[in-house]
Amino acid sequence: MARAVSTKQKSINTAIAGTLGFLMFFPILWILILSFKTEEDAIRAPLEVLFSSGWTLDSFAAVQARSDYFKHFSNSVIISLGSTILGLLIAIPAAWSMAFVPSRHTKNILMWMLSTKMLPPVGVLVPIYLIFRDTGLLDSRTGLTIVLTLMNLPIIVWMLYTYFKEIPGEILEAARMDGASLREEVLYVLTPMAIPGMASTMLLNIILAWNEAFWTLNLTAAKAAPLTAFIASYSSPEGLFYAKLSAASIMAIAPILIMGWFSQKQLVRGLTFGAVK
Amino acid sequence: MGRITLEKVTKSFGEVEVIPPLDLTIEDGEFTVFVGPSGCGKSTLLRLIAGLEDTTSGHIRIDGEDATDLPPAKRGLAMVFQSYALYPHMSVRKNIAFPMKMAKVPEDEQNRRIEQAAKALNLTEYLDRRPGQLSGGQRQRVAIGRAIVREPAAFLFDEPLSNLDAALRVGMRLEISELHKRLATTMIYVTHDQVEAMTMADKIVVLRAGNIEQVGSPLELYKEPRNTFVAGFIGSPKMNLFEGPEAEKLGAHTAGVRPEHIEVGDPASTYWSGTVGVAEHLGSDTFFHIHETGLADTITVRAPGDVDYKHGDRIGLNPRMDMIHKFDQQGLRIQ
Amino acid sequence: MSTKASRSAARLMISPAVVLLLMWMIVPLVMTVYFSFLRYNLLSPGATPWAGWDNYYWFITDPSFNDAIWNTLALVGGILVITVVGGIGFALLLDRPMFGTGIIRIMVIAPFFVMPTVSALVWKNMFFNPVNGIFGNIATSLGLQPIDFFAEIPLLSIIFIVSWMWLPFATLILLTALQSLDQEQLEAAEMDGASWSNRFWYIMLPHLARAITVVILIQTIFLLSVFAEILVTTNGGPGTATTNLTYLIYVSSLLQFDVGMGSAGGVFAIILANIVAIFLMRMIGKNLDA
Missing domain, CATH: 1.10.3720.10 (MetI-like)
Known part of the structure; x- marks a missing residue:
């Protein structure tokens, strides 16, 4: 049976797993952020991108217009x-x-x-x-x-x-x-x-x-x-336009990502191909 | 109507013959129990009758009509499975309605029969629940309800009580017997439990390795087992069977005497004697397991509840001579 | 539950799948083998004379061929090691009690949903780019020389990208398997005096064997055909540093329009896959019954 685990132990586990999980997820998070930036802002240093630039929807419109x-x-x-x-x-x-x-x-x-x-x-x-x-x-x-x-x-x-x-x-x-x-x-x-x-x-x-x-x-x-x-x-040379590339990427993966998250339980079952109980 | 006849029916799985040629008649309205140890072919036989398996050769007749090649649905039989096989995604009502829906019974007739069955089986308040929300006994009743509403020519039960706990089992046993009395429809019931067979059956069919060892009423089987297998299988606790000089003295190769036909007494004045091993006190009765009798390793004796012997006591045994069963070299009964 | 009627119904119901797959397998396979013996270039239409073993000869003696074989094996092997080892680690970690399990698990799974072209482009531009990429940025701010990933360690970079996409898959399967382990077994082992590492080696790992088999089998099928990640990042280069067999065949058949040569390569790919498959099938076949 599940044993009682101290809050401290749980917190340590959470910190380690959370950090690793965040690192796995970071690339997706990052393009999500970049997709709302202007091209000039998108190529600035990461900290600057986060804390000293505005937000815009322009990239999405540009992607739709372009292709x-x-x-x-x-x-x-x-x-x-x-x-x-x-x-x-x-x-x-x-x-x-x-x-x-x-x-x-x-x-x-x-x-x-x-x-x-x-x-x-x-x-x-x-x-x-x-x-x-x-x-x-x-x-x-x-x-x-x-x-x-x-x-x-x-x-x-x-x-x-x-x-x-x-x-x-x-x-x-x-x-x-x-x-x-x-x-x-x-x-x-x-x-x-x-x-x-x-x-x-x-x-x-x-x-x-x-x-x-x-x-x-x-x-x-x-x-x-x-x-x-x-x-x-979007592979080079357009790849250098980070904001547009990010917007296009987000638009390409969002439907599946959202669907996957909403149906996590079924998906886990599916992912194991029924081969693992 | 529901008279079922098997004529020279055989069944093989590949090379293995599980049912050698077999003849059997089940009369209309009879409660027939197929009993035998696991692997004796009793379930296979039931599935042949149901049409869930093909016969390899021979004929199955239902009310005189050849049903050998009919699909299960066309045989007019209903079956209650060991696992109940309820449809988990349907409510109790829908489960019971399913066979009628398949048979395209008019809606109001369906409802009438469902209400009737639910009332008879105490399921009225559960009609809108799913099988998953019911107890084992309730599921069992739903399975029976689903069988009843079809008004079949015969009911087939495949070890229906084996998933229930002991107390419920006794209750359901009575309910099924009750149902049989009320409907007076042919029922074929498969079990490995001889107590169920004895208490419920009009006719017991004892099977071993696909062969019918004996057919008869419970008391016929109890009183005159045709061979040592039936003798050992029917009755609880089991009949004491022994060979050797003591059996030969009685004029048999193998002799048998039931625990309830042995009286205990003073070792000085009795026919046999032995040492008490384990005593099982049931209150009403006490079962003694006796060793060192010169008959067999252990002889079981049933004594009244107030008889008390300790482990290691010497004890005298007196069999009722008119109740001793004698069998020959082949294990067949000597008349 | 088998009667003559149900058996014939079963045959009828399975036949569309069998016939379609048979066609899908046989028709192109026969054509590939046939083309591989022809001198057949889409750029020079008309005659397609018999070429004998020439295509095979040219394909094998092409220096890219050796590289492609090694790259393919390195790619599959490297990614398998990373994802299986990493997956076991992640699974052990996620199996522990913690806060916000749901959120953390979603974050770990997410990369699996990302299409290969997207993940390759994102890693290539936003992370591996020595000037504007995050890794470059970090290196520069620490006063180090940024690495030009695709120039200096191209194959490793691709292994890294593909591993990122498949690690979630391995983690999920292994985690599911781990959670099905009877806790009482572990407690019994603990009572028997087994340390954590004993329990891991003697109880958890054997319990995971079947799941690991599944991971290896399924991933190998997909990893032998890694293509899009190479196409959008390195185009197989620099030189042939990241050309795997799949990419090499793509180059000769669809870029150089040499159907004969591409087909000969295809036959090689099939042979390679079959060698790998025999090992895998044996492995999973054994585990199927269990």
Whole structure:
């Protein structure tokens, strides 16, 4: 059982952990501060930036004017949500099969699916690039959604499988005895029971898709570029404009950061991939 | 109606045959208990009847109709699971309504049956709670309620009381028996607990390694166990079984006598004698574990509660000769 | 719960996932292998004559190849060591009783949500820049010569950036695992006279083994393909100091338009990944049953 710990000991722990936590978080905090500064102020020494400069929203406006943030934002939303939902639709039946009707091959199939994640994207970059070029999918949201769906499918299947495994098979059998068809069993019993697990899976995949930067950089140009590519366009020489770079960065990561914080509990569950109890 | 017939039913998992060819008839309205040690195939047999597993060969008939290849939902049976298998995301009311919703029973009929079942099972005040907020006994009743409202041809119970504590178990046992008397519907009940079998069943089916060892009423099994396995399995405390010269003197390879059929007395004037080991005082009765009898390592004797012997006392034992069970070399009863 | 009906339903329901993944794996793989034997440059369209092993030969003998292999391994290995060791440390720390656990945990997790392009650019400009970056500022104010990170220690700088992004992930998984450790086990060990370090080595660390496996497996998958961080900071340089296999293949196929050579590189990347995967799969396969 938890033992009583002295306030002094607790304070020491808090100080150490707090300092380290703050250091981890500092880069994000720093660009948040810089994003509200003018370019001249942003490159001053850190203490001066903090204590002797004003605040402004100009950088945000400048970023939107320069490269149409909202277009990239909506690309990111469509691609990450689209690929996650599509992935779930394919993965739910597969995970159901493996969790509730296991066969001799189940474990092998699962390992094989996971092993497709081992295939380095760069190994298949050229063919995918050429296929996309020839089918007009290059620089399209559809193309990117397809790639990200397939890329994250093994993880979605894996996670759902671990969550489904936790649901006692007897409950599904009860539904079957109660006269539910397979569709009704999945719809009315399995899905509602697995909602926490599905939420975690969804969250994690939205984050992975949102932050995916290999395919998004290589398969898009102007039209379908999501925020990862939008930010990449700020590498030098614009990178020297700290305030604008900060504003653009904050705009790119804020949606996920906020979503992540509000759903911390589900996310922790998701992040552990159900593999750690 | 609910007459269930198994004809030459077998079940194999891969190479392993868990149920060798098996014939059994369960009459309409009968309370049948499948009992046996764990791994004897009793749950598998129940799941075959439910349709949750395929038979490898043979036929299952429900009211004369071949149900072997029907999916569980189409067999008109209801099942109460060991874990209760309640839907945790639905209220008690929705849980009970679920089978009717699947069967597309009209709404007001659903409500009527729910109210009726809730009243019968003392669940009326809990209808809007979730299963997670209920005690073990209440969950058990919800599971039964969910089974009742379907008005099934037969109820299947898979060790329904094993997750309850001892006191509740006795109560639920009575409630289920009561329910059976009231509904007069066929019930098949699986348990490893012979006390449950004895107290509830009209007909007991004793299983071992997928084989039916004996079928009969509780008293038939108690009085005339067909073999040493049934003899040792039915009755509490267990029958004393012994081999060797003492058994041969009685004209058997193996002889058995129940603890309640041995009287204690003065070692000088009794048939057998031994040394008292542990005495278990229940108040109404006392069980003595007797050693050094020349029969078996330990002989259990049931004596009235006021009989008192100390550890190490010499004690005389007198069996009721008409109550001695005799078995041959193969362990089969000698008539 | 398996009847013929449910088994055939199961096969039907698993097939879309299996078929799609099979296609996703096989089609490009076959094409990559095929292209790797062609003389195929997007800049010179028309004939794509058979090249035999030429592409492989040129790819391997290219001096960048050796560098890329070493850089890849150093990158993966370095980051794994930092994140696993650091993650265990963080997890032990966060597992202790303290005030404001929620806030501290949020701060520690935050870097995981940051997309690679952003974190690379932010570290490159706001921190590593020798003139205006914070590290440079601090060094100057202390009277020291600021380090030009990407010129002097380019690979280490990238390891640092990527570690910053993955440390939260390792911490979270290890913390979750640590919290599932039965406290009574630790108390029993304490009663048995085990010191803190004994308890750590003999009870906590073995308990974390499975979680560490998961961290290593998942991170390796992602770390073998580190790309964006290199693209926006060093472009693989100076020279080939930060070129990993992924980046090298990107250069030959999409910058030099040499599909044949890029494909040969792709085949190498696949082989390398498979060697690593065999080790990992063995490890996690063992832990799967537990």
